[in-house]
Structure formats: C-alpha cells, structure tokens
Amino acid sequence: MTFDDTMLFFMTKYPDEKKGVVMQLTISDVAKHLNVSQRTIYRWINQGLIPAYKVNEQYRFSHSELLEWISKRKVTVSREFFDMEEVPGRHCSVASAIRNGGIHYRIGGASKRDVIANSVSVMNLPEGLDRSYLVEILLAREDMASTGVGGGIAIPHVRNPVVLSVEDPYIGLCFLEKPVEFGALDGKKVFCLFNMVSPSPRVHLKLISRLAFILRQGEVSGALERIPVRDEIMNAIEAAERSVLKKER
Numbered sequence: 001m002t003f004d005d006t007m008l009f010f011m012t013k014y015p016d017e018k019k020g021v022v023m024q025l026t027i028s029d030v031a032k033h034l035n036v037s038q039r040t041i042y043r044w045i046n047q048g049l050i051p052a053y054k055v056n057e058q059y060r061f062s063h064s065e066l067l068e069w070i071s072k073r074k075v076t077v078s079r080e081f082f083d084m085e086e087v088p089g090r091h092c093s094v095a096s097a098i099r100n101g102g103i104h105y106r107i108g109g110a111s112k113r114d115v116i117a118n119s120v121s122v123m124n125l126p127e128g129l130d131r132s133y134l135v136e137i138l139l140a141r142e143d144m145a146s147t148g149v150g151g152g153i154a155i156p157h158v159r160n161p162v163v164l165s166v167e168d169p170y171i172g173l174c175f176l177e178k179p180v181e182f183g184a185l186d187g188k189k190v191f192c193l194f195n196m197v198s199p200s201p202r203v204h205l206k207l208i209s210r211l212a213f214i215l216r217q218g219e220v221s222g223a224l225e226r227i228p229v230r231d232e233i234m235n236a237i238e239a240a241e242r243s244v245l246k247k248e249r
Helices: 027-034 038-046 063-073 079-083 094-101 112-122 131-144 201-215 218-225 230-248
Strands: 012-015 020-023 053-055 058-060 103-107 148-150 170-180 190-197
Touching: 027 038, 063 079, 094 170, 094 190, 094 201, 094 230, 103 112, 103 230, 112 131, 112 170, 112 190, 190 201, 201 218, 201 230, 218 230
Parallel strands: 103 170
Antiparallel strands: 012 020, 053 058, 170 190
C-alpha cells in the first residue's frame, strides 16, 4: 500500500428527513452538487484542482475541504450541499472512547512499527474494520513526525483525523511490555500508547485537545507510570475530564 493509498478521506454525516445517515462523498455526489459531469470531476482530480483522496481504488471527498475549495473559487454549488452539517459522534469523551477501545497490557515489540501493529491488533474495534489499513495509516503519520508527546507517552493518530466507518470514537490505551524509541522531543522511550480512531474531524480535534489537558494532570501521569489496574486509571482520567468540562463551560 502506497502513502497515497493511505491518505485519509473524510466521512461526512448529515441528517436526512428522518434520521442521521453516514455519507461518503463520491464522484457522483460531488458532480451532482457542483452541477458538472463526472468526467469533469475526474479531469479536475487529474489536474490537481480539487481535493480528493483515493481509497481502495475509489475517490472520496471531504465535505469540509470542499466547502473551503468552493468558497475560494466562488464555484456554484447546490443549496443541499451547504445544508450538510458534520455531526459529532454521540460521545466526545476521552473516558468513553477509552472504554470503547479498551485498556491493554504487555504489548510486545522492539520497534515503533511493531508496537503500533501489535496494539492495533488487540484494540476493541468495530467488526469489519480493516486493522491492517489502520496500521498503515498510523505508520504513515509516524513517518511525517513522531506522535510521542513526552513523558513516555505517544498518541498514534494521523495528520488528518482518523476517519473510518465508526459511529463513536475509540482510544486504545496500551501499555508496552518494554519501552520503545519513538523519537519524542524529550528523548524518552515510550511505554504507553493512546491509539485514536475518530468518527469525524471535529470529534478528533476535541479528543486530542482534551487528552492533552488530561495528560498534563499529575494524578493521571503518575497513575500511568505505575501501570495501574483499569479501575484506577479510569477513575483518574474521569476526574481530570470533569475538570476539562468545567473549563469548557
């Protein structure tokens, strides 16, 4: 799989008349909303004129990126396109995301690639999600810059939010059997991973922001270093997240 194949596409969610549905913007969708032919969309892609991502040999488009592209070029677009609103997942809680992804111990591996692959293999994820594809996406992000945040912790994610076919966010909290070099700025080897999968860019950014705050709290960082039992670390994370919620209000 090439790096181009691992570039993430965005899945936009918007309500139809009766219920929320998940929508992947395809060539056909974009052509309809821009009132042009599909051949024109393909030509624009080949010329690098429109933002698109190739996944499994098919092109997909980000609603938010297309909105920016349309506004810059003053392109005519259907009113329905503007009515599409990216809706966050039902939960935007770090604690809930960790419950979804699970807490896992003694993840083996001697390299960054090994521990990312092994940690993804044990994460709780929706049935049918392509774990090998997720690993390649996370590794592609690591090739750009380390996700080591210091203090022996890394948050494997991607430059663009990880957006796969999930309804809710998943964070796999994984303790490594042995610390591994991640190229973190503080030079410390990583002993703990927070692998993140998000249903939308908005949820991803919110979770990253909250997690960064939580990891700065002494109770949480101290608990992580002790490699605690599940209840202990969840209690510390929930308490820290309550502080975040108070600040957001």
